[in-house]
Amino acid sequence: MSTPSTFADWEALLRGRISASRFEHSLRAARLAAEIARAHDLPEEKAALAGLLHDFAHEMPEAEMAPLARELGCDPDIPAVWHGPIAALILRRDYGLVAGDVLSAIARHTVGAPDMTPLDEVVFVADLVAHDIVPGLHELALRDLRGATLAASAASVGDVLQRRRRIDLVAVRTWNALLDRAML
Ligand SMILES: [Fe+2]
Numbered sequence: 743m744s745t746p747s748t749f750a751d752w753e754a755l756l757r758g759r760i761s762a763s764r765f766e767h768s769l770r771a772a773r774l775a776a777e778i779a780r781a782h783d784l785p786e787e788k789a790a791l792a793g794l795l796h797d798f799a800h801e802m803p804e805a806e807m808a809p810l811a812r813e814l815g816c817d818p819d820i821p822a823v824w825h826g827p828i829a830a831l832i833l834r835r836d837y838g839l840v841a842g843d844v845l846s847a848i849a850r851h852t853v854g855a856p857d858m859t860p861l862d863e864v865v866f867v868a869d870l871v872a873h874d875i876v877p878g879l880h881e882l883a884l885r886d887l888r889g890a891t892l893a894a895s896a897a898s899v900g901d902v903l904q905r906r907r908r909i910d911l912v913a914v915r916t917w918n919a920l921l922d923r924a925m926l
């Protein structure tokens with residue numbers, strides 16, 4: 743399989759793998775990630791690419807994902823969080839995406855990580871802004887990336903609790919780390 747080289751190449755590849763509505767969500771996340779990155783002097787093109795590709799594996803059949811999730815050490819009981827790390831694995835292994843920081847942001851968009859980089863945070867937040875479920879998050883992200891990441895983590899952990907679903911322990915560790923950092 744040849745490696746896509748431009749944003750448009752990646753876009754074309756993605757279009758064939760996910761539904762039209764998720765593709766629209768991905769384009770929106772890409773635009774927002776670029777905008778948030780620009781506001782904080784972070785690499786805009788990398789943010790856009792990670793935003794575009796973050797849900798690359800979202801529509802893979804669960805049975806196909808399960809062995810990869812095992813290999814990656816994902817919580818076997820929470821399939822909803824697998825698609826981030828699996829997208830990063832497939833994009834690297836099958837499509838030659840080598841930028842480690844882009845892969846990291848893609849892998850970590852589902853549950854975050856206690857040691858998220860600023861680029862990880864941009865994509866984590868842009869995904870939630872694209873879903874339009876946290877009032878004021880867009881403006882906050884442009885002003886205060888750390889504050890927005892804390893708010894995004896609270897919203898995503900809160901949503902899991904509210905829906906009485908199992909919670910990923912990395913999401914909890916991420917919340918604790920972000921909270922500790924906010925208290926400093
Ligand atoms: Fe996702």
Ligand SMILES: [Fe+2]
Nearest residue numbers: 767796797869
């Ligand atoms: Fe998403």
